[in-house]
Amino acid sequence: MNSHRAVPRAIAYRTRGQGHGPIVRLMSPSDLGRILKPFVFLDIFEMDAQTLRAFAMPGxxxxxxxxxxxxxVTIITEGWLRFEDPANGSGRIGYGGVEWMRASGGVWHGKEMTAGEGVSHVQGFQLWVALPAELENAEPESRYIEAKDMRSAGPAVVVVGSYEGTSSPVPAPDGYNYLLVTLKAGERWTYTPPPGHTVGWLAVAKGALHAGEAVDAGEMVLFEQRADPIALQAGVDGSVFVLGSAVPHPYPLHLGMYSVHTSREALTSGERRIAELGRKLNEGGDRRTAAGTVPVFR
Structure with a gap:
């Protein structure tokens, strides 16, 4: 929808997160994730060529x-990364592409993508989504979907979910949308969430937005928890941002070091499984591909 007459849904909270070198943590399961669940974690990362090469090195x-x-859910807003995986082939994830990894019962990962040839700068987001009880300890899956195979609705790439009759090819559970949006200078755009999507937030990668208040690059804002539209206008340099909306996750969050589950029992099962996988991973030795990636281990 592109009606500029919509009343803006008010911003309830904003943050610039906490920096960790080239990574800024905007949301964690122990803080904003408890408010925005099923969205429980969000990093924005930005690396130059030297940092990219360092990140690709073993250790x-x-x-x-x-x-x-x-x-x-990992997406790129500038530059591109290469993947190579015996189970998924090889290719590139740039603007509009996505790495989807449903960890479910347990995986090990962290180096499954590497810098593309000639890339001097990469920026992107990694999002975590809490899974429903029927999937949290299921068999895991991972997919890489290149930009050419993704779908858009107006200025929005539908990364996960469905919007304005357009559905993402990502095999995510129902109940949430995740969009990557680029607006031209001064362009107005209104997001009308599906019924029941009272959770709403966005994070700006480039440029600035007006959402009732100014929102600058590097900021994440949370909207009031109601299902009204979110009315936006890009600043003078345009804007690139991600936006999420969802039906609230109905479960408490039970947290491990790298895990989020719906119950203490499910968390115990998941942590037992990842410990077992860790032992097998160590016994298996070097799994690095010719491209320098280490495929997801599950």
């Missing part, structure tokens, strides 16, 4: 680490 950058009970 450096983001270490290989486990997850259970969640799905991770």
């Amino acid at each position: 450096a950058g983001m270490p290989i680490h486990p997850h259970s009970g969640i799905a991770t």
Whole structure:
């Protein structure tokens, strides 16, 4: 919908998160994730060529680490990353593409993508989504979907979910939308959430937005928990941002170091499984591909 007459849904909270080198943590399961669940974690990352090379080195950058009970969604807003995986082929994830990894009962990952040839700068987001009880300890799955295979509704790439009759090819559970949006300078756009999507937030990668109040690059804002439209207008340099809406996750969050589950019993099961996978991973030795990636272990 592109009606500029919609009344803006008010911003309830805003944050610039906490920086960790080239990564800024905007939301964690122990803070804003408890308000925005099923969305429980959001990082924005930005790396130059030197940092990209360092992150790709064995033992450096983001270490290989486990997850259970969640799905991770990684998208790129600038540059591109290469994937190579015996189970998923090889290709590139740039603007509009997505790495979807449903950790469910347990995976280890962290180096499954590497810098693309000639790329001098990469920016993107990694989101975690809490899974429903029937999926939190199921068999995991991971997919890489290139930009050419994704679908858009107006200025929005439908990363997860369905919007304005357009559905994402990502096999995510129902109940939430995640969009990657680019607006031109001064462009107005209104997001009308599906029925029941009272959770709403956005985070700006580039440029600025007006959402009743100014929202600048690097900021994340939470909207009032109601199902009204979110009316936006890009600043003079345009804007690139991600936006999420959802039906509230009906379960409490039970947290491990890298895991989020709906109950203590489910968390115990997930952590037992990732410990077992960790032992097998160590016994298996070097799994690095010719491209320098280490495929998801599950």
